[in-house]
Amino acid sequence: MCRFFPAIVPFSLIKPLSTIMSDINDKIIEYTAKLARVKLESAELGELYPQIKGILDFIGKLEEADTGDIEPTSHILPVNNVFRADEPAQSLPMEDALSGAPRRRGRCFCVPKVIE
Amino acid sequence: MEYEAVIGLEVHVQLNTSTKAFCSCRAEFGMEPNTNVCPVCLGLPGALPVLNRDVLSCAVKVGLALGCSIQKRTKFDRKNYFYPDLPKGYQISQFDMPAALGGEVRIDTPGGDKAIRVKRVHMEEDAGKLMHEDDGSLVDLNRAGVPLLEIVTEPDINSPEEAYAYLTKLKSIVKYLGVSDCDMEKGSLRCDANISLRPKGESRLGTKAELKNMNSFKAVKDALSCEISRQTEILKEGGSVAQETRLWDARQSMTFSMRSKEEAHDYRYFPDPDLTIFLIGDNEIELARAAIPELPQQKAERFIGEFGVSSYEAGILTAEKSDADFAEECFRVFDAADKKPVVNFLIGPLLAEANSRGCGLRGLGITPPGLIELVLLVQKNIISNLVSKSVLKEMIDGKTTAEEIVKTRNLAQISDTSALDGIITRVLAENDKSVQDFRAGKSNAVMFLVGQVMRMSCGKANPKVVKELLERRLSDA
Ligand SMILES: [Zn+2]
Numbered sequence: 001m002c003r004f005f006p007a008i009v010p011f012s013l014i015k016p017l018s019t020i021m022s023d024i025n026d027k028i029i030e031y032t033a034k035l036a037r038v039k040l041e042s043a044e045l046g047e048l049y050p051q052i053k054g055i056l057d058f059i060g061k062l063e064e065a066d067t068g069d070i071e072p073t074s075h076i077l078p079v080n081n082v083f084r085a086d087e088p089a090q091s092l093p094m095e096d097a098l099s100g101a102p103r104r105r106g107r108c109f110c111v112p113k114v115i116e
Numbered sequence: 117m118e119y120e121a122v123i124g125l126e127v128h129v130q131l132n133t134s135t136k137a138f139c140s141c142r143a144e145f146g147m148e149p150n151t152n153v154c155p156v157c158l159g160l161p162g163a164l165p166v167l168n169r170d171v172l173s174c175a176v177k178v179g180l181a182l183g184c185s186i187q188k189r190t191k192f193d194r195k196n197y198f199y200p201d202l203p204k205g206y207q208i209s210q211f212d213m214p215a216a217l218g219g220e221v222r223i224d225t226p227g228g229d230k231a232i233r234v235k236r237v238h239m240e241e242d243a244g245k246l247m248h249e250d251d252g253s254l255v256d257l258n259r260a261g262v263p264l265l266e267i268v269t270e271p272d273i274n275s276p277e278e279a280y281a282y283l284t285k286l287k288s289i290v291k292y293l294g295v296s297d298c299d300m301e302k303g304s305l306r307c308d309a310n311i312s313l314r315p316k317g318e319s320r321l322g323t324k325a326e327l328k329n330m331n332s333f334k335a336v337k338d339a340l341s342c343e344i345s346r347q348t349e350i351l352k353e354g355g356s357v358a359q360e361t362r363l364w365d366a367r368q369s370m371t372f373s374m375r376s377k378e379e380a381h382d383y384r385y386f387p388d389p390d391l392t393i394f395l396i397g398d399n400e401i402e403l404a405r406a407a408i409p410e411l412p413q414q415k416a417e418r419f420i421g422e423f424g425v426s427s428y429e430a431g432i433l434t435a436e437k438s439d440a441d442f443a444e445e446c447f448r449v450f451d452a453a454d455k456k457p458v459v460n461f462l463i464g465p466l467l468a469e470a471n472s473r474g475c476g477l478r479g480l481g482i483t484p485p486g487l488i489e490l491v492l493l494v495q496k497n498i499i500s501n502l503v504s505k506s507v508l509k510e511m512i513d514g515k516t517t518a519e520e521i522v523k524t525r526n527l528a529q530i531s532d533t534s535a536l537d538g539i540i541t542r543v544l545a546e547n548d549k550s551v552q553d554f555r556a557g558k559s560n561a562v563m564f565l566v567g568q569v570m571r572m573s574c575g576k577a578n579p580k581v582v583k584e585l586l587e588r589r590l591s592d593a
Pocket residue numbers: 136139140141152153154155156157158261
C-alpha cells in the first residue's frame with residue numbers, strides 16, 4: 001500500500017505539502033485507509049506511521065528546490081494530444097467480460113445490494 | 117421576511133459519439149447488458165484509456181456556443197469513490213483545468229432578458245447502470261465510459277421558472293450543435309440543482325441543499341418550487357437548513373433527504389497519469405467556431421428582422437432547428453412581405469398537430485410549398501379559417517394537396533351573394549327573436565345570426581360576406 005500512498009492522500013490535504021509533513025498523524029492515516037477501503041489494525045497503524053512520514057519527508061525535499069522560473073508540469077512525459085478516432089472496434093465477448101466476476105447473474109455482474 | 121431563492125444547475129449532456137470516451141466500445145443504447153465493454157471500460161489492470169478526438173471537439177463546440185473561453189491547456193483527473201457502477205474505483209473527469217470556462221446562456225424572464233452565467237464546461241465519463249434485486253444489485257457496464265459534458269452555472273437563477281427557461285435554452289443550443297439528442301427521458305440530459313434561500317437584499321449565500329433524481333424539466337421546476345417552500349418554512353420558524361442531498365419523488369411531489377452514513381465526499385482528485393495533457397490551438401478553436409451553425413438566439417433575431425415576426429413567435433419557431441428550417445422555407449415560398457398569415461398557421465394549427473403527434477413540423481409530411489398553398493386558399497377567401505384546419509388534418513393523414521381536398525370535398529367558401537341569399541332568408545325566418553333583438557338595438561344579435569348561416573352552410577359561407585349581407589337585410593326591412 002505504501003508504494004501507492006501519494007496517490008491516495010486526500011486531495012484537500014495535498015496542497016500545502018509542508019502542512020501535511022508536520023500534521024501527518026494516525027487520524028489522517030486512518031481516514032485515508034477508510035477512503036481507500038483498506039482495513040488497518042492498530043498495530044499496523046503504528047507501523048505505517050513512520051513509513052508514511054518517511055515518504056512524505058522525502059518528497060518534502062522538493063519544497064527546498066527553487067521552482068520560481070519553472071513552468072508547472074502536469075505529466076512526466078513530454079507528449080500531448082494523444083487521441084484516437086471515433087471508430088468502433090470489437091468489444092470483449094460478454095462471457096469473457098464476466099469471467100473474472102466473483103458473482104454473476106444472467107448477463108450482469110452481481111454485487112452486494114447497495115440500496116435498501 | 118421575504119426570501120430570495122439562489123439556484124445553480126449542473127447539467128450532464130451525453131455526447132452522441134459512435135464510441136466511448138476512452139475506448140473503442142460502441143456508445144450504443146438498448147444492447148444486451150455487458151456487450152459493449154472492454155478491458156479499458158471494465159477497469160481491468162493495465163488497460164490504458166485514449167481520448168476520443170470527437171469528445172474534445174464537442175466540448176470545444178459547446179464551450180464556444182455558450183460564449184466560454186476555451187482553455188489552451190486541459191487535462192483529465194481521477195475522481196475517486198467506490199460504487200459498483202464505477203469499475204475502476206474512480207471516474208475520469210476534469211478538476212482544475214476544464215475544457216472551457218466562463219460563458220452565459222440568455223433567457224427570457226417576465227422582467228426581460230437575463231444572462232445566466234456558465235461557470236465551466238468539462239468532459240467526463242459516464243458510470244454503468246445498476247439494477248437492484250432483493251438479494252443483490254446487478255451491474256451493466258455498457259454505459260460506463262460513455263462521454264458526458266458537465267455544464268455548470270453560477271448561482272444566477274432565482275426561480276423555478278428561470279431554471280426551466282435555462283434548461284430549455286441550453287437544450288436548444290446543444291441540439292442545434294448536433295452533439296447530443298438531449299432527451300431527459302432517455303437519460304441523455306440529466307440535471308442536478310443546488311438551492312439556497314437568503315433574505316431579499318442580502319448578498320451572502322444561505323446553506324444549500326442539492327437536489328437530485330429529477331427526470332424532466334417539469335420535475336426540476338416542481339422540485340425547486342417544493343424545496344423553496346420547505347426551506348422558507350424552516351427559516352420562518354427560526355431553524356436552519358441542513359446542507360444535504362435530497363431526492364425528488366415525483367409521485368409524492370416531495371423531496372426526501374438522502375440519508376447517508378458516509379462522511380462528506382472526499383473525491384481526492386488528482387491528475388490521471390494515464391492521460392497526458394491536451395493543448396488546444398487557436399487554429400482548432402477557429403475550425404470549431406466555423407463549424408458552429410447559426411444558433412437559436414441569432415436565428416430568432418434574424419427572423420425578427422427578416423420576416424417581421426415578434427420576439428415571442430421567433431422564440432417558438434427557433435427552439436428546434438428542424439422547425440426553424442421548415443418555417444424559413446415557408447417564409448421564402450410565401451411571396452407577400454407580410455408573413456403574419458404564415459406565422460399564424462405555423463405556431464397555431466401546425467404546431468398543435470405536431471405536438472399532438474409527438475413530431476416536429478417536418479414530421480407531419482407537409483412540404484413548405486404544400487402548406488403555403490393552403491395558406492393562400494385562406495388568403496384568397498376560397499376557404500374559411502375554420503375549414504382550413506380540417507383540410508390541414510386531411511393533408512397530414514391523406515398525403516394529398518390542399519387544392520385537391522377542397523375540390524373533391526367541395527369545400528370552397530361561398531362568397532357569392534346570390535348563393536347566400538337563400539340561406540339568409542331561411543335563417544331570418546327561423547330566428548325571429550334575434551331579428552327583434554337586433555332591431556331593439558342589440559347589435560350582438562347579428563353574430564348569432566351569422567353563426568346560424570355558417571352552420572346551415574356547413575362552415576362554407578364566408579362569414580365576412582354573411583355579416584355584411586345580414587346587416588344590410590336587417591336595416592333594409
Ligand atoms: Zn470499452
